Amino acid sequence: MSPRLVLGQLRAHAGRYLGTFLAIAVAVGFVLASAGVLRTITASADATFGMRYSDTAVLVQNLGDRTSAGTDATREEAAGAQRMGLEAIATTPGVRAFTVDSQTYVRVRAEGRAQQMTTATALSPDDRLRWQPLASGRLPARPGEVAVRADSDVPLGATFEVQPAGRSDPAPVTVVGLFDLSGQPDLTSAFPLYTVDEQVQQWSASGAGGDVRVAGDGSVPGTALAAEIAERLAGIPGTSAVEVSTGSAEARALAESFVGSRDVYTRALLAFTVLAVAVAALVIGTTFAVVFTARVRETALLRCLGATGFQLRLSGAVEALVVAVLATATGLALGRFGVSVASREAPRLGVTIPLQEVTVPPSAYALAAAVGVGVTLLTALPALWRATSGSPLEALRPGDVRPDPWWRRLAMVLAGSAVAVAGWTGMSSAVDSRSVVEAGAWGVLTFLGVLAVTAGALPTLLGAVGPVFGLLLGPVGLLGARKTARSPRRTAATAAAVLVGVTLTATMVTGIALLGPAIQSRLVDRVPLDVAVTAPDGVLPGGLPEQLAGLDGVAESLVVVDMYAEDDQGRRTVLRVADPSRVEQVMRREVTLPGPGEIVLPESSPVAASARDGDTVRFTFFSDDDGRDLVVRRSGDQWALARPGSVPAWPVAQLPDGSPWPAGEEIPQQFVPRTEQWLRMDDGLEGERLEVALDGVRSAAVDADPSLAVTETFASREQIAGSVRTVLTSSSLLLAVAVALALVGVVNTLTLAIRERTREIALLRGVGVTRTGVWLMLVLETALVAASASALGAVLGAAFGAHGAAALVGPGTTGNIGLPVTDLLTVGAGGVVAAVLAAAVASLGAVRTRITGI
Incomplete structure (x- = not known):
């Protein structure tokens, strides 16, 4: 060499x-x-x-939780467990600092709007454990000052009222700081408040608790520090429900x-x-x-x-x-x-x-x-x-006159078909097992098989049907159509270039289109209830449920009865009682529903914490005389649920001698059932129409009673949608690169293929075909091949993209999402246009070939 x-x-x-x-x-x-x-x-x-x-090395959850304490004794017991637990954490070797993320629920009252239930969380006094980045303003320094999200549309200096849960006197607060929490959805509250711990404790009726975040000094690994803290807490009474994990895991x-x-x-x-x-x-x-x-x-x-x-x-x-x-x-x-x-x-x-x-x-x-x-x-x-x-x-x-044996093309079709079938079977199996890499490898094998079938069969098929189209386009079109069968290798190369580009683009377009709604649907499952309307005293104004149910944009409405369920340890939870079939209609996804004689309890609920699915536990409700033995069902949802008939009905007002309460006399508060209303909005609402519908709900609530609270999940869902867009933006960027790669492949292949046809073009010019005629022949020939390959590529890309999305998030998640038909048609048309333009441009120089080029 x-x-x-x-x-x-x-x-x-x-x-x-x-x-x-x-x-x-x-x-x-x-x-x-x-x-x-x-x-x-x-x-x-x-x-x-x-x-x-x-900066959290260890996270301690459920230490001193008093939210479910039903008596002063149980609350004091929980507070004592928290004090001893914090002392144990503080003296653990390797601990630099710790903070308690105390949190309580409050109602925010803004002028002209219904109250909004939200959370108030204590800020850490330790700079490194205070994770909220300050965008503008300053940190709250005393009670009456709060910080909010910078994207909440509340300016610095704004003043509004906060009503602590279970109290009637609201407290004014001033916004002194804005936190940059972009990209961090808060599924607990759409409008969280951050303030000093003293303020949170004042707003909490029984003393607020929360997660304990521990910062290490670097001398002990996080896993070892978590194990040591867990061992120390295990010896403290009242800490059986405590969970200890590392900050990185959380x-x-x-x-x-x-x-x-x-x-x-x-x-x-x-x-x-x-x-x-x-x-x-x-x-x-x-x-x-x-x-x-x-x-x-x-x-x-x-x-x-x-x-x-x-x-x-x-x-x-x-x-x-x-x-x-x-x-x-x-x-x-x-x-x-x-x-x-x-x-x-x-x-x-x-x-x-x-x-x-x-x-x-x-x-x-x-x-x-x-x-x-x-x-x-x-x-x-x-x-x-x-x-x-x-x-x-x-x-x-000349390569164009070399015979291409029919048996060779037949062998390519048979071998390619076998490879494609084997690849498709393996890909389907890998998708079912959620093995993305394996599915991708099988998908590539499937495509190679299809490519072989295309190279062997397409020239023959176009040779059979091409003249039909060619007759419609005149002698030049007929000549170009017959060329596709006369030069099978060149046709196969052109088809392969277009097929690769269109299949790649269609695969990514389909995958992105299916992944977005699939991921968002899965995340929205965390907040399946659209709107909840509640009252401070638990009593909704008369006529309001019917009014809300009839508003434009409200698809389903359900009035739920609230009562306390208490276990034998004195721990209690708010129990929602409603017909399970109606609960199913108002929720956006399936939730765990109670059967006859059952009670559904959240996994995180301390009530009956030691009970497992199927265990029978005795609960009391309004008095010790109305106990019921209920079968426990654990759920990942946030509501404790029971069906009517499985629990006692609200007591009926009676006189001391047991006679009925006199008609026209006001019924005592303890006999008035506490209720709340759940709403499901129309699925098609979005943007301005959704905001108008929600404004209608808020206005109706304010007009009925200004103290009512309207809790919405739509802000959280918008944050979720932003997070999904974040994830898929990278895919969109890669799609742009993929399109560029596909265009390079198509343009390069067609340009080279046409430049090598100088002898053929010179011969056509020698027998009297004009330059325009030769140019049209080349373009029409390319268009016929590209149209066939693009149609196949769009179908293949749709199938590959759907399988890829199913492998990533699960077949059930993407099953109800329609394919992006319009986008696929655009991709297919784009493949044809790109090929025709490349051929048209390359042919401009090729048709200038002189007759001596023969």
Whole structure:
């Protein structure tokens, strides 16, 4: 092998290798961008959603919980357990500081609006444990001062009233600080308040408790510190329900509760990587197949002049290696620059979380480089081998006149069909088991099988039906249609380029379209109730339930009866009593419903904490005389539920002698059932229409009784939607790169294929076909092939995208979400347009070929 020969070939074929260079560079950049963008988004989501545990080594939950205490004795017992527990934590070696996130529920009363139930949380006095970043203003320093979210549309200096739960006297507060909590949905409250602990304790009727966050001094690992604290707390009476975990574990759990399991990110990263590698291999392989096929006569001439097949193969391999190395280096720089640009411009694209430092792991560079160099050599060598095999004299014959045996195409169809069926079966099985990487690998195998079937069958099919379309387009169209069958290898190369690009784009479009609603639907499951209307004394004004149920935008309405259920330990909870079928109608998802003689209790409820599913526990309600034995059912939902008939009805007002209460006399408060109203809004409401409907509910509540509270989950859902957009923005960025890669593959293949048809074009010009006629023939031929490949690619992409989304979030989550038909049609049409434009532009130069080019 002569270096001069290699350099001479590179210079002589610079035009051909330019397209190959671009294909490799874009493919390498795509692989690197896939890893870099997704890794950056993942790290940023973990850091943002887990911000509250950024300096927390250990989290202690349920220490001194007094929310379910039904007597002063049980409240004092819980307070004592908290005091001793905090002393034990403070004296544990390795503890630097701790804070109690005391929290209580209050009602916010703003002028002209219904009251809103929300939370008030104590700020940590320790700077490192106070996780809320201050955007403007200052921190609350005394009672009467609060801080709120910066995106709550409440300005600094605003004043409103806060009514503590169970009290009638509201307290005025002033907003002194705004916290930047962008991208952090709060599913407990849409409008949380942050203030000093003294204020929280004043607002709490029985003393507020909360999670204990512990900061370590770095001398003891978090897991060991958590184990030591758990052991110390185990010896304190009243701490049986305490849960101890590490801050990092809680941060991951919190991030997962908002944006889905972190494994989804890992699987998505691997799936995109598999997809990127496969597409890069197909694009590069198609490009080199065209390049070396065009040089068959050249290599044959060199062999006739004395060059051996080994020398030509070695020279061609070195050419491919040089191009691969240069293109890979360019692609790495392009991919890294693309990640930086995407991260810098992310806020303009709708990313609602602050991105961390751009993260591109070293393994991503290694993988991208391996794709650029390794895939180039693997795909170039077979094409090079075919170009240098066989008889040199046979190779000197024009490629267009070489026969293509029918049995070869039939073998490709049969083998490709078998591979596609095996790949589809394996992919379906992997989707059912939620194995994304395995599903991606089987999907690539399926596509290769389809590609083989297309290469073998499409020229024959177009040869059969093409003349029908050709007759409608005149002699030039008929000539172009017949060319598709006369040159099966060129038709297969064109179809492969379009099929790869359209399938890739359609797969990502479908996957993104299905993942967004699927993830959002799963997150909305955490807040399945749209609106709850409650009163401070538990008594709704007469006529209000009927009025709210008749408002525009309200789809379902349910009045729920509230009462206390108390276990034998004196712990009690608010029990909602309603017909289970009506509860099912008002909720946005299935919730655990009670059967006859059952009580549904939240998993987190201390009431009957030791009871398991199926255990029978005795509960009392209004007095010790109305005890009922109920079968416990545990639930992850937030409501304790029972059906009418399983629990006592509210006592009927009677005179001391047992006679009925006189008509017209006011019934004592203790005999008036406490109720609240649950509303489900119309599914089609959004934007301004939704706000108008909610304003109607608020106005009706204010007019009936200004003390009523309207609790809405829509602000939380909007925050959730923002989080989902954050997750999918990275996919949208990758989609843009994928489209670029697809366009490069299509344009490169078509340009090279048309440039190698000089003899054919010169012959057509010699027999009298005009330049316009030749140009139309080339364009119509490309349009026919591209339309067929685009239609198949859109269908394949829809199937692959649906399976990929199902593998990521589960088949049941995506089953009811429709395919993006309009987007798929746009992608298919875009593939045809891109191919036709590439052919049209490339043909402008080709039709200028002189007749002497024969």
